[in-house]
Amino acid sequence: MSMTRSLLFAMLAILWIVPAAAHTSASSEVRLEPTKTGIVADVTIPQAEYAYASGNTASNDQASLADAKRYLLAHTAIRSADGSEWNVTIADVHFARNAGTPDLLAKIAYDPPAGAAPDRFDFEWSAVIANTPDHVTRVVLDKNDLSGPQLIGLLREGNTQVTVVAGRSTALARFGSAIQVGAEHILGGLDHLAFLVALLLAAPLLAKNGHWQALRSGKEAAIAVAQLASGFTIGHSITLISVALTGLTLPAPPVEIFIAATILLAAFNVIRPIFARRELWIAVLFGLVHGLGFAGFIREADADLTRNISTLLGFNVGLELVQIAVIVAVVPLLLFIARRGFYSPFRITAAAVLIASSGFWMVTRTVDAVA
Incomplete structure (x- = not known):
C-alpha cells in the first residue's frame, strides 16, 4: 500500500512540474558563421x-549600449579543444524592431589564439538563460556553402555549451544533430509532453454509457497506447512534411494557444470520455496542431531548415525517441496504479492539474498575443 501511494504522489508531482515548465518565453538565436x-x-x-x-x-543611448556590451561579454566564450580561450570582441550592438517585437541585435567576433584549430571548438552562451529558466537559445551554424544552415543545439539553464565542428558537414552529421535538437526541444518545451501524458491517462480505461467504468486488460491498454502514439506521430509528421513542401506555417501565438487548448480538451477527456472510440482520430488531429509548433520552431531558426529533409527527418526522430521513452516510463506506472484501486482519484487529480495549467497557458498566451 505504501509503495502504491508513493508512486501516486510521485506521478502527481511530475504532472505538476511538467506543465509548470512549459515553454512560454521568447527564444534567442545565435548564428555562427566561420x-x-x-x-x-x-x-x-x-x-x-x-x-x-x-x-x-x-x-540605444550610449550608456545602455555600453551596458549591453558588458553583459554579452560576460555571458559568452569560445574555447578550443585544449582549453585555450578565444578573444571576444563586440563589433556592433543596438536595439531594433525587425519583425514583431523589438530585439537586441549584436555582432560578435571570436578570434582563436595562435596555433588553435578554428574548425572545432566549444561555444558557451548564458545570456538571459542564467536568469530566465525557461528561456532557450537556438545555435545555428551557417557556413554559406551548399550544405546550408545547420541547427546544432538548444541552450538553456543547465546546458549552456555546445561543441561546434565548423568543417563541411555531411547529411549524416546534420541528421544526427537534428535528432539531438528534436529531443532537446520536446524535453525543454514540455507542453507537448503534457499533452501526451493527458492522452495516456485515459489509456487504461474503458468507457461505458458516457463514463469511465472499467479497466482495460494489459493487451487492450497496449493497443490503445499504440493507437494514441501512432496517431500523434502521424499528425505532427504530416504537418512537418507539409511545411517542407510548401514552406507555409502559422504565426506562433495562435499555434501556442491551440496547443494549450488540445491539452485542456485531452484533460477533460480524462475525467469524462468525450473522445470514446475516436481516440485515434483525435490524436491525429491534435498531432497536426502540435506539428505546427514543431515546424514553427524550426522555421523560426531559418526558413531553409524546413526544406532540409535530413534536418526535418532527424528532428522528427528525436521527438519520437523521447515520446517512446515517456510511454515506456509512464504506462507501466499507470497500469500498476490502476490495478491497486487508486486510479480514479489519481486521474481526476492529475486531470485537474492539467486543466488548471492549460487554462492558465491559454489566458497568458492570448494576452501576450494581443499585447
Whole structure:
C-alpha cells in the first residue's frame, strides 16, 4: 500500500512540474558563421527578455549600449579543444524592431589564439538563460556553402555549451544533430509532453454509457497506447512534411494557444470520455496542431531548415525517441496504479492539474498575443 501511494504522489508531482515548465518565453538565436580568421556571431535576443534578465535599460543611448556590451561579454566564450580561450570582441550592438517585437541585435567576433584549430571548438552562451529558466537559445551554424544552415543545439539553464565542428558537414552529421535538437526541444518545451501524458491517462480505461467504468486488460491498454502514439506521430509528421513542401506555417501565438487548448480538451477527456472510440482520430488531429509548433520552431531558426529533409527527418526522430521513452516510463506506472484501486482519484487529480495549467497557458498566451 505504501509503495502504491508513493508512486501516486510521485506521478502527481511530475504532472505538476511538467506543465509548470512549459515553454512560454521568447527564444534567442545565435548564428555562427566561420570566417578566414575565426567566427562571427549574429545575435538576436528579445528586448524584453534581455531587460528582465540583465536589469539593464534597453535603449540605444550610449550608456545602455555600453551596458549591453558588458553583459554579452560576460555571458559568452569560445574555447578550443585544449582549453585555450578565444578573444571576444563586440563589433556592433543596438536595439531594433525587425519583425514583431523589438530585439537586441549584436555582432560578435571570436578570434582563436595562435596555433588553435578554428574548425572545432566549444561555444558557451548564458545570456538571459542564467536568469530566465525557461528561456532557450537556438545555435545555428551557417557556413554559406551548399550544405546550408545547420541547427546544432538548444541552450538553456543547465546546458549552456555546445561543441561546434565548423568543417563541411555531411547529411549524416546534420541528421544526427537534428535528432539531438528534436529531443532537446520536446524535453525543454514540455507542453507537448503534457499533452501526451493527458492522452495516456485515459489509456487504461474503458468507457461505458458516457463514463469511465472499467479497466482495460494489459493487451487492450497496449493497443490503445499504440493507437494514441501512432496517431500523434502521424499528425505532427504530416504537418512537418507539409511545411517542407510548401514552406507555409502559422504565426506562433495562435499555434501556442491551440496547443494549450488540445491539452485542456485531452484533460477533460480524462475525467469524462468525450473522445470514446475516436481516440485515434483525435490524436491525429491534435498531432497536426502540435506539428505546427514543431515546424514553427524550426522555421523560426531559418526558413531553409524546413526544406532540409535530413534536418526535418532527424528532428522528427528525436521527438519520437523521447515520446517512446515517456510511454515506456509512464504506462507501466499507470497500469500498476490502476490495478491497486487508486486510479480514479489519481486521474481526476492529475486531470485537474492539467486543466488548471492549460487554462492558465491559454489566458497568458492570448494576452501576450494581443499585447
